[in-house]
Amino acid sequence: MKYQSQAVAMPYFIAAIGLFVGQIIFGLIIGLQYVIGDFLFPEIPFNVARMVHTNLLIVWLLMGFMGAAYYLVPEEAETELHSPKLAIALFWIFLTAGALTILGYLFIDYNTLASMTGNDILATMGREFLEQPLITKIGIVIVALAFLYNISMTTLKGRKTVINIVLLLGLWGLAIFFLFAFYNPANLVLDKFYWWWVVHLWVEGVWELIMAALLAFVLIKVTGVDREVIEKWLYVIITLALVTGIIGTGHHYFWIGTPAYWQWWGSIFSALEPIPFFAMTVFAFNMVNRRKREHPNKVAVLWALGTGVMAFLGAGVWGFLHTLAPVNYFTHGSQITAAHGHMAFYGAYVMVVLCIISYAMPIMRGRAANDQRAQVLEMWSFWIMTIAMVFITLFLTAAGILQVWLQRVADTPMSFMMAQDQLTLFYWMRFWAGVAFFIGLITYVWSFFVKGESKPLIT
Amino acid sequence: MKHRMPPTFGLSRDSLAFLNNNWGKTMSGTFTKAMARNIFYGGTVFFFLLFLALTFDTMRVLPKTDNRGELTPGAIAGKHIWETRNCLGCHSLLGEGAYFAPELGNVYERRGPLFIKAWMQAMPTNAPGRRQMPQFHLTDQELDDLVEFFRYTSGINTQNWPPNIEG
Numbered sequence: 001m002k003y004q005s006q007a008v009a010m011p012y013f014i015a016a017i018g019l020f021v022g023q024i025i026f027g028l029i030i031g032l033q034y035v036i037g038d039f040l041f042p043e044i045p046f047n048v049a050r051m052v053h054t055n056l057l058i059v060w061l062l063m064g065f066m067g068a069a070y071y072l073v074p075e076e077a078e079t080e081l082h083s084p085k086l087a088i089a090l091f092w093i094f095l096t097a098g099a100l101t102i103l104g105y106l107f108i109d110y111n112t113l114a115s116m117t118g119n120d121i122l123a124t125m126g127r128e129f130l131e132q133p134l135i136t137k138i139g140i141v142i143v144a145l146a147f148l149y150n151i152s153m154t155t156l157k158g159r160k161t162v163i164n165i166v167l168l169l170g171l172w173g174l175a176i177f178f179l180f181a182f183y184n185p186a187n188l189v190l191d192k193f194y195w196w197w198v199v200h201l202w203v204e205g206v207w208e209l210i211m212a213a214l215l216a217f218v219l220i221k222v223t224g225v226d227r228e229v230i231e232k233w234l235y236v237i238i239t240l241a242l243v244t245g246i247i248g249t250g251h252h253y254f255w256i257g258t259p260a261y262w263q264w265w266g267s268i269f270s271a272l273e274p275i276p277f278f279a280m281t282v283f284a285f286n287m288v289n290r291r292k293r294e295h296p297n298k299v300a301v302l303w304a305l306g307t308g309v310m311a312f313l314g315a316g317v318w319g320f321l322h323t324l325a326p327v328n329y330f331t332h333g334s335q336i337t338a339a340h341g342h343m344a345f346y347g348a349y350v351m352v353v354l355c356i357i358s359y360a361m362p363i364m365r366g367r368a369a370n371d372q373r374a375q376v377l378e379m380w381s382f383w384i385m386t387i388a389m390v391f392i393t394l395f396l397t398a399a400g401i402l403q404v405w406l407q408r409v410a411d412t413p414m415s416f417m418m419a420q421d422q423l424t425l426f427y428w429m430r431f432w433a434g435v436a437f438f439i440g441l442i443t444y445v446w447s448f449f450v451k452g453e454s455k456p457l458i459t
Numbered sequence: 460m461k462h463r464m465p466p467t468f469g470l471s472r473d474s475l476a477f478l479n480n481n482w483g484k485t486m487s488g489t490f491t492k493a494m495a496r497n498i499f500y501g502g503t504v505f506f507f508l509l510f511l512a513l514t515f516d517t518m519r520v521l522p523k524t525d526n527r528g529e530l531t532p533g534a535i536a537g538k539h540i541w542e543t544r545n546c547l548g549c550h551s552l553l554g555e556g557a558y559f560a561p562e563l564g565n566v567y568e569r570r571g572p573l574f575i576k577a578w579m580q581a582m583p584t585n586a587p588g589r590r591q592m593p594q595f596h597l598t599d600q601e602l603d604d605l606v607e608f609f610r611y612t613s614g615i616n617t618q619n620w621p622p623n624i625e626g
Contacts, residue, residue, distance in 0.1 A: 047548020126542025
């Protein structure tokens, strides 16, 4: 570790992994509820468990992004973090607020939670992924602003590398677009229109900047390729991401009461959205092939290559599969959407956070890379989780195709629940693939506890 | 040993030579980092402004498609009930939300007001192994508001989505 203050990333990474485990447990619960409908009812109804599943994902990815920024920004800026104390304080505030929110979901009736937390003053709750109580949302904004202040000050006083600038752009964009979470008009079409300014402009916009910056940082470190080359690639990738992704928002404006011309804008631009992900894959493989050093941390390289490929498959290919308006007319809001969502989040964001953790964690623990045995175990976890996610996606896609056929295409369409009954086999297979994913995750956690010789720290 | 020619994709010898000589430069020499940066900022600003222009036009057109005329006080109260019971955690509305329970954007047309109210009052079914919907203990007024919200929603011009009444 070049700067002492980079160590504040450690609690963020540990908490992120802990919340990840929680996310998957709740994923298994809702996966089981798809086939055993009354499982854990009425104690944990599906909507509550799903909210915990998705909100934990968001919270742990944000934890991961913040930890990554605290690790990466000082190193890139070549200076200590502006305020390590603030970073630690924010960690505890964010973790406490996140934990209280999740406990609130689980133990307080949602309507009661809403009235307890000021939803009658400003109604923002009850919208997908933005279910958090008003006070949690305000808390997120405060933590985000203080965090941005901290890393922006660090960047300003130090070296301004392209990686730092792109990362900061992404994180500032994340905070700014989150403000649309506070806009919830009674007009449902307006509500939905601007809800996507948070959700789409996050995951298919500014988060891609964060992902590309983290990937570029790890690639510089593990390959030793010239910074000039990597930074040029970085600009090309994020240009492609935003040029396609911003107007690509239109693929959500096909059937929600918005004008028909969005079918053209959305289809054309989102059809191009796989390109930045493809560029990221080519970038990662190219840099690793042209590597100028053999970094002892092999597993970090594996995550870096994996995130490119899986983001391309999940976000790129599975996104394209149903993004053209004439196709989306039939697939909108089906299990196809769920299939895409799972692999895209895993490939792009889960894997890039695990990549930076994999690179940075050994260094923070005083070694360049983990012992061979720990690395091999982590590689096992990589393959188990990744293959399991491929199967989750394939089974959900199969379920989705069948669902669309039975419910929307067949001559005598089935009702929703009748069609669901026909999908049981695929839901069971998805559940078992989920169990395999959980085994992979346990293997991942276990790899942190494998002791062995540590390689000397190369600085 | 016979030397195999690489595929030419119909390109002439000259253009192949040009590509061969300049491809490397594209990612190293002539195409500089400053150029990449300028394209990034220029492209982002341009397409964001285009997005804003489309948004502006959408805001102008929406009064014709978003059924705001039917946004009665009851429908507004109904939307609040929809949100505070986290209905979207199981159902989808105009295709967005969870996919565990039926689409409700067109439920007003599919089932009608009386069925919706009776259905909600009868929950949960407690049928073993079946998906369960919680009992929300809504008052008659609240149920009417929720139905009013569904009535307003069903009148939104969704470009004929969903493909049929089953949602």
